[in-house]
Amino acid sequence: MNRALSNLPLFPLSGHVLPGGTMRLRIFEPRYLRMVREVCARGDDGRIGMCMYNEHGSVEQNTHIHPVATLARIIDFEHCDDGLLGITVEGVEACEIKQIKVDGDGLRCGEVEIINHWQETPLQRQHQHLADRLCQVYAEYPELGKCPSDERLSCADWVCRRWLELLPLNAEVKQELLREPSCEPTLDYLNGLIDESEKQL
Structure with missing residues (x-):
């Protein structure tokens, strides 16, 4: 049976991070600042769903988020000179978004299942x-x-x-x-x- 997570904060981006990769981000929107605070408060269990933005989808219907995403953890953060919050995330596991809800401040959270993604394969x-x-x-x-x-x-x-x-x-x-x-x-x-x-x- 696939593992499932509930109420996972989702972060749709045009840039992509996959399991094993890292990405640096600059956070300024209040909803995402809240996301960072809450994820960090969970310690090692804190995760973000890094999602691929669907430019052909609808924000109102949440179809602007592609279903295959990456569970990521925050591995570093800094306060930038311009006042923004800089974070570095590391992709941990692949997941599939099954359902999305929208909080009052616009932060989207999802019900997701962990995907048994590609097995380790030697490079020929x-x-x-x-x-x-x-x-x-x-x-x-x-x-x-x-x-x-x-x-x-x-x-x-x-x-x-x-x-x-x-x-x-x-x-x-x-x-x-x-x-x-x-x-x-x-x-x-x-x-x-x-x-x-x-x-x-």
């Missing part, structure tokens, strides 16, 4: 270029942090998630790939993108 030699190129991206954009030099780069599922976070793909495409039972379709998709880009050079 024919896909090594995906890890190599990922490190090149990290080197070109220092704000992403340092490219990991540990066993994470040898995991196809980890590499695929990082590419899905970074690539400017439609959220619908990412949702479809994340619903797959393994990362293999994402590997095929990424290889197709690289082959197409090389043809255009």
